[in-house]
Amino acid sequence: MSNGKIFLVGLGPGSESHMSIRAREAIAQSDTIIGYSTYIKLVKDLIDGKEVIRKGMTEELDRCYEALERAQQGKIVALVSSGDTGIYGMAGPTYEVLLQAGWKPGNGIEVEVVPGSSAINSCAALVGAPLTHDFCSISLSDLLTPWPVIARRLEAAARADFVVALYNPKSGRRTQQIVEAQRIMLLHRRADTPVALVKSAYRPRQNIQFTTLEHMADHDIGMLTTVLIGNSNTFLREGLMVTPRGYANKYETMRGEVLSGEQAGRSLSMGLLGWKSYVRGYLRDNPEVTLNEVARHFDAPVGEILAAIAEANSDDDAGIYQAIAAAPSQQDKALELARQWGKLRGVARSSNDAVVEMLFSGADLERKGERLNVINDHFHLHIPWHKVHQAWFTGRDNMLHGVYFLDEQRTPVFSLLLRTLDRPFDREALAQHIELIECPPVLAVAEAANDE
């Protein structure tokens, strides 16, 4: 390949003052400018005397091939995108076309990506500070992405309490995606969650509307709108949408004292090193609560709650609970052990938290291929044994309570609980039959002070 160059240029939101100096230089140095006609209009003052190739919305790949052809002829080409070229822009498809054509970095055509302010940054700047905590962007365009993929991402983002920016929310033909996105977000977010609808940011027709998740789809949303949906802490005040950084978790007020139990410059008491102690305190205060209820309370997998219990010591116990983990790959041995416990209660849950409890004897458990079965006149129980990754023994009031079989996500596949708690919870006794592990070592306490 010859020595042409392709600039992949992000133009920013659309006003001259928000375009980077490097973007201007790239356009000035180029022989050919290629882009969607709307974006070419954004740089009309910079393209006098240059070859200009205007392409329509659906001709993205054509733009890449045109750029490649010109660069192969030794020309300098600027392929322009609005916002940032690497965010739903031309950078990805161009690299895909180049790599498919056998191009490699350093052999022939030079490629430079020139970053720009993406719609998410520009729209956020216009409405306040909605992105000051974790956020993500999701495009509602199903032109190239199957809807189930988009729906799964919406659900995950909503559940994980990200601030969410929706790109490509609506077009003339795609009108229902935003309604469906709203429905999915409402499964996990309050109806009054603040939402900002920013249209044509930093362009002549700029328009900003504030609304709530419950009402967002009733508003005017179009091709040039970015939808910003707050997280559970985002608030709207004095016409500003703000997502707190989290100072309230540590300080009484923004200039106030550090809250009791917290330290300036250190992780929160509910940080990585501290939160399991908090779980143990919760278990001490709520002795009647089940492990599944605790897991739901902390929105954590049951395996994390068991690890918190296993790390207990005499100053910081877990109330009536005890736990010990079997070493990896010891689940077959753990099952063998449980088969000898006599009368058992087998507990399995559906993904919707329907609970099935069955009474049988340990000897009734039968392995068949990837399944663990209990088959009798009253029920057929089939457990996907291949999903079991780890076994945890649990105790209550120092009596053996049962064994939890967890999957890779540390969620129970099923558990076998003794119907009568008549054996001591004895580490030494268990260790005679099965290899156990110490609970995960507590991380080194020497934590670097926060550098922010």
Ligand SMILES: C[S@@+](CC[C@H](N)C(=O)[O-])C[C@H]1O[C@@H](n2cnc3c(N)ncnc32)[C@H](O)[C@@H]1O
């Ligand atoms: C194909 S994506 C291009 C994104 C672009 N590369 C970026 O980084 O901003 C088009 C979507 O970006 C958003 N968008 C682009 N420019 C915008 C602007 N000036 N104001 C609001 N949203 C904008 C809209 O959601 C639009 O549907």
